[in-house]
Amino acid sequence: MRRAPLVALNPARHAPGCAACLIEVDHLDDVDGARRLGNPRELDAVADGLARAVERYLRRPSANANRSYAFGRRWSQAFAEALDITDFPNDVFVVIPDASSPTVPRQIRKSDLDKLMIAWDAMMKGKGLALEGTVDHQRACRALIRGGLSDSPMFRDLFQELATDDAHPVTLHVRSKQPEIFVDAFQYDVTRPPASRAGQAGHHTIDLHDFDQLPHVSGNPRNYMYLKHQVLVHALREARQGVLGNGYLPSHFRAIDDENVFRQEQGQIGLKDYAQPTPVGTDYQWDFTHSGAVALTETWHMSGNDIVSIDYSP
Numbered sequence: 231m232r233r234a235p236l237v238a239l240n241p242a243r244h245a246p247g248c249a250a251c252l253i254e255v256d257h258l259d260d261v262d263g264a265r266r267l268g269n270p271r272e273l274d275a276v277a278d279g280l281a282r283a284v285e286r287y288l289r290r291p292s293a294n295a296n297r298s299y300a301f302g303r304r305w306s307q308a309f310a311e312a313l314d315i316t317d318f319p320n321d322v323f324v325v326i327p328d329a330s331s332p333t334v335p336r337q338i339r340k341s342d343l344d345k346l347m348i349a350w351d352a353m354m355k356g357k358g359l360a361l362e363g364t365v366d367h368q369r370a371c372r373a374l375i376r377g378g379l380s381d382s383p384m385f386r387d388l389f390q391e392l393a394t395d396d397a398h399p400v401t402l403h404v405r406s407k408q409p410e411i412f413v414d415a416f417q418y419d420v421t422r423p424p425a426s427r428a429g430q431a432g433h434h435t436i437d438l439h440d441f442d443q444l445p446h447v448s449g450n451p452r453n454y455m456y457l458k459h460q461v462l463v464h465a466l467r468e469a470r471q472g473v474l475g476n477g478y479l480p481s482h483f484r485a486i487d488d489e490n491v492f493r494q495e496q497g498q499i500g501l502k503d504y505a506q507p508t509p510v511g512t513d514y515q516w517d518f519t520h521s522g523a524v525a526l527t528e529t530w531h532m533s534g535n536d537i538v539s540i541d542y543s544p
Contacts (some may be wrong), residue, residue, distance in 0.1 A: 234488035235350035253280065260391050265328050271344055314348055314354035322380040335381050335495075346379065346386060357396040359389075359466075363404035370438050371404040378459040384495045385459060388488065392470050402471045403435040411437040412535045416467040416478050432473035443537045460484040463492045493518075 234321040237243045240254045254275050266272040279293035324337045332338060339345070353359045354373075361368045378385035392400055405411060417433040441458055464485040483504050490501045500518025507514040507530070516528040527543045 251453055261329065262327070265340070268328070269341060269344065283312060313351040313496060315350055315377060317369065318347060318350045319376045319380050332383065338383075339387075342386075345390060349390040352374060352396065353389075354392045358394050358399055359392040359406055360399060362400045362401050367404040368407060368437060371402065371436070374438075374441060374458065374462060379463055379535045382459060382492060382495060384488075384492055385463060388463060388470075398470075398473045399432065400466075400473050402465070402469065405435060406438040406439060406442075408435065408437045408439075410442075410533065411435050413437060413440040413461055414468075416468050416472060416481060432469065434469035434472070436462070436465055440535070440537060451456075451491055460489050460492050460496075463488050494520060 238250050241250075246251060254269050258267060300463070318472065322336060323343060324334070325340050326337050327341055328339045328341045330339065334379070349358075351363065361371055363371070375389065379389060403417070414434060414436045416434055441461070466487040467485040468481045471484050472478075475486070486502055486504055486506075493501065498518075500520045502516065502518055507516045509515075510529070512532050514530045514532065517524045518526040527542045529543070530537050531539045531541070
């Protein structure tokens with residue numbers, strides 16, 4: 231405790247006619263209070279309430295009376311505009327205090343949820359990660375991303391890495407039944423002069439039709455759900471590495487590394503190597519190894535660029 235002629239309550243320290251009051255909004259020596267005071271959304275609510283009260287009292291609301299701020303964290307300024315969290319998976323997370331550790335994939339700390347919402351808002355505003363396509367295709371892609379965010383902390387980290395880096399923007403072209411696209415494709419940014427591309431991409435295309443085929447042809451819904459988001463992990467990482475200056479193969483290999491991290495996180499047996507898949511006639515065969523031996527073989531039976539069925543062995 232400190233005792234002193236505090237400025238807030240000492241009229242001698244104020245200009246003539248200035249009114250002042252000291253407001254205690256929470257307690258730092260309380261665990262929940264400290265958590266709330268460290269949360270930009272909580273501080274936003276406090277600052278907004280105080281500012282509105284003062285404005286109402288003075289009866290001279292400013293032009294921007296709808297938003298007021300009294301804090302300055304590096305990333306909290308994103309709340310200066312209303313967040314666009316259209317289609318955001320609000321209702322799937324189990325929110326836990328920041329002092330706790332998640333024990334299941336859907337548990338998320340309150341501060342991490344706030345950051346995830348900021349990242350989603352950035353995507354909706356086309357900053358670090360922009361979705362390009364029809365309104366329906368963008369909505370379907372958001373649903374695909376939403377599923378990954380719900381079930382995978384690793385996917386959440388990757389999504390935030392892309393969406394919040396507007397210095398290296400990635401455009402995800404969302405299509406359906408795109409003839410030359412098999413699930414996803416690493417692309418160059420055709421708007422840049424060829425001499426300046428230097429192997430960079432920053433653009434990536436996914437074919438929603440191929441993603442939609444997976445639940446209809448896989449015999450195991452658990453496998454296809456993981457597979458859909460595993461493929462999306464690959465697409466996002468590949469695009470991310472491209473815009474950072476990597477050529478196709480380094481980007482592709484890094485994407486496979488991320489797929490394997492995702493598989494392990496999701497409890498799947500077997501890892502994918504850089505040589506996958508193996509063409510077998512018109513089909514594609516994926517071998518997933520464990521301790522040097524093939525633990526699972528997945529065969530995609532194809533008709534052109536469309537997946538017809540998927541077999542697993544064993």
